[in-house]
Amino acid sequence: MLKKETAYYHLPGLFEFYGLYSEFLPLFREHREYFYDWCDIGSIYGAPADCVWGGGRVGFRENNPKEVLALMKEYGISARLTFSNSLLRTEHLSDKKCNDLCAMFGEKNGIQNGVIIHSDLLLDYLKNKYPEFYFVSSTTKVLTDFEQLKNEINRDDFLYVVPDFRLNKELDKLNRLSEKQKDKVEFLCNECCWFGCTDRKKCYETVSRKNLGEKFKEYRCVAPDAESGYKFSKAMTNPGFIGIDDIKNIYMPMGFSNFKIEGRSLGSALILEFLLYYMTKPEYQIHVRERIYLDNMLDLF
Structure with missing residues (x-):
């Protein structure tokens, strides 16, 4: 098995953090010496509110899709639409907003864009109507059984598969x-969810129902320390955490390259911390902070 020379990161917030990436990407290009030479950006993923x-996490921000697409084209980065709703029905396939996004992002532009997907119904629809996309099997499927994962990896439908x-x-x-199978695995590195959680699918289904506008009794996570929300420090102690030394x-x-x-x-402040930790050499992290937000007149309180 050949060792991979480059780790490709798939980053969050295609629409949600457009402002951050419009500052970070020029810096990544102009000062490549600030960043580890063994990593690169494989894609940026997300969906408008x-x-x-949608079915991953509900978006809180929305930027002009044309501006978002133009930014990705400028820097040669694959854009992934997060369309991982697990509860879609046939009547949802005609949604104008989602189809318009697919028509826009599915055009040939030198860089192939993708769709992160859960529903086989939507997969079949998109394969026929927007054949320029590649597809990523979503972690919302909660594939915790290794044989299930292998079966998913072996499906020709998907270029990448994100295991639980x-x-x-x-x-x-x-x-x-096999090497071919390893090339399709995309590890979720920094999950903060309780490792022993048995209700992860219910959590994702709640988001799917919200995006469908359904009225329902909302699922409340009862995992230990759930009320504290996401903390990177907590994610780092998770048994499933993948840090830079692990990568x-x-x-x-071992032959894996997608994270x-x-x-x-x-x-966006926490997303910047991810970019600093996973991509930026420690001695240059202050330079990135100064370029993004830090100046000598900034007051925290």
Whole structure:
């Protein structure tokens, strides 16, 4: 098995954090020496608020799709639409907003864009109507059984498959995958959810129902410490966490190269911390902070 030379990060907030990326991407291009030479940006994913087909996390921000697409074209980065609603019905396929986005992002422009997807109904529809996309099997499927994961990887429909984060450390089984199979695995690195959670599908279904505008009794997470919300420090202690040392010393030598960073429903300050931790050399992190937001007149309180 050949060691991978580059780790490709799939970053959150295509629409939600347009402002952050419009500052970060020029810096990433102009000062490549600030960043690890073994990593690159594979894609940026997300969806505007109120997309019926959405089902990962509900968007809190929305930027002009044409501006978002133009930014991705300028920097040669694949844009992924997060259309992972698990509860779609046939009548939802005609949604104008989602179809307009697909028509826009599905055009040939030199960089192939993708769709993160859960529903096979939507998959069949998009394959026929917008054939220029590649497809990513969503982590919202909660594939915690390794044989299920292998079956999903072996499907020709998907260029990438995101396993449930609780399979991240099944290293013996992962290492026995073929090189072709490994190329399709995209690890979710920084999940904060309780490792022992048995209700993860219910959580995702709640988001799907919200995007469909359904009235229902909302699911409330009862996992330990759930009320504290997302904290990167807590994610780092999760048994499924994949840090930069893991990527360099375990996963890349095993032949894996794709790593997803979650965070669409978080604030841009925390997304910047992810970019600093996963991509930026420690000695240059202050330079990135100064370029993005830090100046000598900034007051925190």
